[in-house]
């Protein structure tokens with residue numbers, strides 16, 4: 001059996017993902033809650049605000065495929081979120097807030 005990465009679509013409230021999201025760039029990550037930077041991928045809690053990272057989004061997912069396999073193996077409880085989905089939905093949520101006020 002050869003297991004490969006398959007994207008699964010699920011319904012989530014992005015407002016609930018953001019505080020527990022590690023946004024991983026080219027070399028390090030940033031906290032989705034307090035925007036702390038230089039966070040390593042294997043960090044479980046934000047060193048600045050203490051929030052647990054339950055979700056990880058890769059800014060450039062194609063260049064981090066081996067890291068994703070490693071992450072799934074080492075921390076199967078972490079949910080990998082598509083960064084573009086997250087960005088689009090947080091943008092949409094912000095726009096909605098704007099029109100409410």
Ligand SMILES: [Zn+2]
Pocket residue numbers: 031032033034035036046047048049050051
């Ligand atoms: Zn933080």
